[in-house]
Amino acid sequence: MMLRNTRLATSLLRGLTLSILGLALTSPAYAADPVTLTLYNGQHKEVGDNLAAAFEAKTGIHVNVRKGSSNQLASQIMEEGDRSPADVFYAEESPPLNNLGEQGFLAKADDSTLQALPKEYVAANGTWIGVTARTRVVAFNPKLIKEEDLPKSVLDFANPEWQGKVGFVPTSGAFQEQAVAIIKLHGRDAAEEWLTGLRAFGKTYTNNMVALKAVENGEVATVLVNNYYWFALEKEKGKLDSKLHYFTDGDAGGLITVSSAGVIKASKHPKEAQQLLAYMASEEGQRVITNTTAEYPMRKGMVSDRGLKPFEELQAPKITPADLGNAEEALDLERETGLL
């Protein structure tokens, strides 16, 4: 009895050691494949996953997707430097890629990829591309507020009469882009006043979907979000109570922003990485993405088939991704006003 126990114990100890070693060594599970790309995905999870699956089906190249927030992944790539395991970075906004491109962490995109897209939506130095576009809107619940009672400018939401009636997401990259747009259009003081007002009178939410659902459920009258969240919720629930309001006359409330992507300079598979980027700009790739999220395709000559307000009818302010830069001012200003 004792002897058997001893043997059992010894073999168990051996087994434990082996299993630890095994787990430690096998962790890059796809090491046997010829080329596996790593996509750092700051765009919505489903978008990155569907894109990776479609690309693999077409080319046979497997793509491992690491999901994170765009800002986090951009800083992570900088911290990783030459050792970055990432090949391609796909962000929900343009500032993270702009930042990486300026600091020399991105490789120049293939010319054919750049030429497929409008010039104002790719980086001046060719290091990243705009993949899809969307517009900032205000989602409102008609049971709580009438559309004609909404303000003409998004700046008015910072006034006391909106106490408890406007929701926003201070951590969202798109919100930060909107703050930069206000700095560009109206100056830093106006932007500070706007953020201070929103902090005092508005309700903060942790993410855009939570915020939109709060409007849909009648918990708050309005929220500042991107247009495609509403279409995502409509796809999930069918008919919605809430509606979208588009700002006009070039107001900052109707800012157009883009999701963007670039190839990491430290990539060990630059050829395949460029192939993935080209696929994202191709007609097929753009369809895969805009079928998953209701954004406007960026490729020249393509239009959305998701029933969005036509792109040409948007009366957005004249602010391009280049104007938005790396949005650092917005983060600073949000910290100064105590939002972050």
Next chain:
Amino acid sequence: MLATAHPVRHTLKRKRPSIWLLLPVLLLVGLSLLPLLYVATKAWQAGWAQALSLLWRPYVFGLMRNTLLLMVGVTVTCAVVGLSLAWLLERSNLPGRRLWGVILCLPFAVPAFVSSFTWVSLSASFEGLGGAILVMSLSKYPLIFLPVAATLRNLDPALEESARTLGQNRWGVFFKITLPLLWPSLLAGSLLIALHMLVEFGALSIIGLQTFTTAIYQQFELEFSNANAAMLSAVLLVMCLSLLWLELKVRGKGRHIRIGQGAARRAEQVRLGKWSLVGQVYCLLLAVIGSGIPLGMLAYWLIKGSSAAFPMAAIGEALFSSLALSLGGAALCLVLAVPVGLLVVRYKGQLAIWAERLPYLLHALPGLVIALALVYFSLHYVPVLYQTSALLLVAYALLFLPLAQAPIRTALNKAAPQLEEAARTLGASSFSAFCRVTLPIIFPALGAAFALVFLDAMKELTATLLLSPTGLNTLATQVWAHTSNVEFAAAAPYAALLTVVSGLPVYLLTTRMYLSR
């Protein structure tokens, strides 16, 4: 306790421990120091001026307010509920008290971030501070109820009876005799809950309450590894360490000495009479909101989600990763805990003392800070380990080591070194003597330690989020990913699996330990 039975041991203070014993211990000590080193390095890089400007601002005051209100609110609520419940089930004649005891511990079976998701999916009005206090209290009160009930059961009733004969009424006895005797277990449970509130991430992030821990994650999302996150971590570290210090102070005191053995018997039961109905309603209410609503809502979302067909492949993959990682983490914990235990029991000395205490210190730190430290050091100094499951296993070992240490040390105390020495004189090598003599003796304890770590690692969320290899999902990270996207039905199968494979066994283990009579 048993130490006095082995006076020979003192004469055996012999040769220095072998290098094979010291190596894992030194490794553990080194790893344990990383989180502190990380925070210190980042703070030093930021400099005093920046550090102060990052900390002394309204945003941080708001975090402090939320964190303290939550901590006090939950701890007080749990103390009141736990104490009243323990008294009701141990000292009154409430019909069905054994059954209530089993039912009212069920919150143990549901991980806190799963129960918070069920509440938030019920209504958005449970978001914020009030909701957080409610949900967290309901999931934590057994941490006070169980130890207090166990103490109440084992109290010698003679003390209370003497007080009665000396003219005290029931309330007087309760406040002058019973409560002081319960004080140590009540305080220990309260401090544990307070610590949990400081380091909780998943549940609070789902409920939408900003505390230091959730704010550190937010800073990580905004800027990856940065001075802001490190400074907030420093504040959190100070808060956690003060609570630990408080616990040490309290544990030393409050010892009640009794002379004479007394006779083991049950205390007199209070007849509730008409109050019996109130007691039943109280228990029923607690059962309904404590476990009825979380489990009911989970079932609701499970049924609702099944109409859309479960993504079996993804669920299977997450289950497999969770099992593999937790098994690996538990194994690594044993490999580290046994040498530490041996060193402490057989050799003593400063290194042994520190190696044993450090993990307890780390156990009180948020997984987030430990993960941030491991990300930073692996990236800069051991890039081979960066984004591998090996690093994640190290994090699990750092987080859960104390769960393995306690049973292993107790068992090693019973395994007399003389037996091994006898084996050595018969020609066995020291390793083989250990394997053939001591290992079989501590085998059951190893099993218990393994189970405890394994079950807790299954529920781990934050370190897994930060450290897992690209493309790897566990049950916990899937629940979190779906709930933070407000996809409750999609989260349900993962949450249910987690409850069955981790929560339920924890519940069974814990209740068996306390409720056995």
